Amino acid sequence: MNASKLLKVNVVGTSGSGKSTFSRKLATKLQVPHIELDALFWLPNWGETPDEQFFEKIRQETATERWVLDGNYNRTVPVKWRDVD
Numbered sequence: 001m002n003a004s005k006l007l008k009v010n011v012v013g014t015s016g017s018g019k020s021t022f023s024r025k026l027a028t029k030l031q032v033p034h035i036e037l038d039a040l041f042w043l044p045n046w047g048e049t050p051d052e053q054f055f056e057k058i059r060q061e062t063a064t065e066r067w068v069l070d071g072n073y074n075r076t077v078p079v080k081w082r083d084v085d
Contacts, residue, residue, distance in 0.1 A: 006065050006066065006085060007030060007032055007065075007066045007067075007085060008062070008065075008066065008067055008069075008083050008084050008085045009023075009026065009067070009068045009069065009084065009085065010068075010069045010070070010080055010081060010084045011023045011026070011068065011069070011070040012070075012071075012072055013072075019070040019071065020036055020038070020070050022070075023036070023068045023069070023070035026068050027067070027068040030066075030068065032066040032067050032068055033061075033064065033066070033067045033068070034067070034068050034069075034070075035058075035061045035062065035067050035068070035069040035070070036069075036070055036071060037058070037069065037070065037071025037072075037073050037076065037080075038071055040054060040057040040058060040061065041054055041071075041073065051075065054073075054076070055076065055079050058076055058079045058080055059079060062079075062080065062082075062083060
């Protein structure tokens with residue numbers, strides 16, 4: 001696959017299904033950044049990022065032309081699916 005074109009992928013699935021493992025491998029294969037929603041959401045000691053800050057983190061991370069994103073977080077659908085190919 002030619003990773004020079006626009007490529008925005010969102011991998012979803014149930015907890016423990018291998019989303020992050022698959023997404024990391026896919027991003028490596030395609031030579032694009034891997035974005036993990038859990039890494040954007042969870043703060044130290046399992047603190048939660050408030051939604052507006054979480055959504056802004058997602059917007060910043062997905063502002064590039066190519067990426068593979070993984071994670072469900074249904075409330076983020078309007079933000080993360082906005083540009084998915």
